[in-house]
Amino acid sequence: MHADPSPVINTSRLAKNFGRTAALAGLDLSVLPGEVHGFLGPNGAGKSTTLRILLGLIRPTSGTARVFGIDPWAEPVRAHKDVAYVPGDVTLWPNLTGGEVIDLIAGLRGGADEGLRRQLIDEFDFDPRKKARTYSKGNRQKAALIAAFSRPAMLYLLDEPSSGLDPVMDAVFRRHIRRVAADGATVLLSSHILAEVEQLCDRVTIIRAGAAVESGTLAELRHLTRIRFRVTSAVKPEEMATWRGIHDLRVNGTAIEFDADAADLGYVLDALATAGITGITAAPPSLEELFMRHYGVQAGRQAGRQAGRQASHKSQAQ
Template structure:
């Protein structure tokens, strides 16, 4: 059995009486891009800082490469690259000097790959860091990270401050890491970014992981949007318990269907002489909102 690169079991973190992490359990496997999603304050950054050995856990276990994240932090850091969501740089050094310093700290050297990344991210490395915008500070850290030959890459809201074109460059570089068999833990609130790159996803809410799985697995549990026009009336579908939000304008009807019941609903449409049919699988945003709404409803019932 292959050892997961990252393995967290029932991780907890208290700050005094406040419990930031209540129950975090997840794994990141070799060659996998794992998306870690949730709103600000849900516990994403606290989890990552605990993984990095910056914070000491209050309970549970957390290992990277099979080593304890607190006790073996120095050994672990030699094999990973990390980019936070807000990068602070030495103001009087140039961007190029900082990139080289980051590489040197990781026993790496400026290479042709570094030059390629500087060109791809369109960074003027001759400027002093105090002149950089937030986006350019992120670029410095990303270039250094992508230049590093690591086994695990941890990104915590890494594209904060980047324009859409640079976000696309970031995504290309992550997919290149994946193709090279590297492991990536990506914390993000940009759901389209996660949807495009990640093999599996973990949704965090209020310090707990509420769902993990592949996007396809999660889609099976959610709803597909359907638009249909037919010769005969489709109003009878509105009474189907698997159909939600039924609306009809003229001969066109739109509704959502529980994905597991999609086949049965399509079969019910067949005798109605369908003229056009369009089905759209749920986006990650749809899934995210459904899981969050379910959790909120459960919490309200408990109070």
């Protein structure tokens, strides 16, 4: 698409410590112009911290962050000129109405597009005349989303933006992501909802315990991973388990299930053909499985505990 595009977002060995807790530990993230980039990780992996650094709200302990080539800590106003942001945990001014909040936020960015504003309020089925204190979590999120989408931006930073939306509203949200992407905007979408990322994103960066563990297109990530087989065969499972490249073999009724390394696929298929099979299905792993592979281990649990600590810290603040 882009011959040699300079990234819209670029972080290099980004680190951030909160006291003794390392929220980010050398994160490299690169988001190219016009792409919808999924930023995937469990709670507490450092997604929100990264977004806050990109917004110049907090200063990195070390490493660099650039948005449109600008250091957001040094020049936040210039870096934010064309950025729309939806925080993960939206709180609004209790005594302003939703409509006022939308106008306030969009107004600070230069003013809403009237047509878009009306369309978004309509599609999100949002009542802008209610005071914000009466809104549920989903409605507060809608207000922030409408404010973000009601004025075109070059970059959208969205922190788990659909976590409070019902499936119908989620569809509206996805439609507008596709719309701004089609208009050439860049989107960084932080999420732990895999289906969302799978449906929307061109590229994905997976973050765990403050560092990127994987980055690439979904196709590239699958290339690195194992294929899930389900076969019915006369071969004994014990024998099959000894084959090269086979992992996690188990018997499920009459079928044998196993994962095979992508590099050993030829060997596995040959062996299966030689041994004789009566049924086979082979599927690429869902992102869900990719995810579990990265976080279903000890390190992932530890990151989860850190997240718990941060969350309790957040809720204590008044």
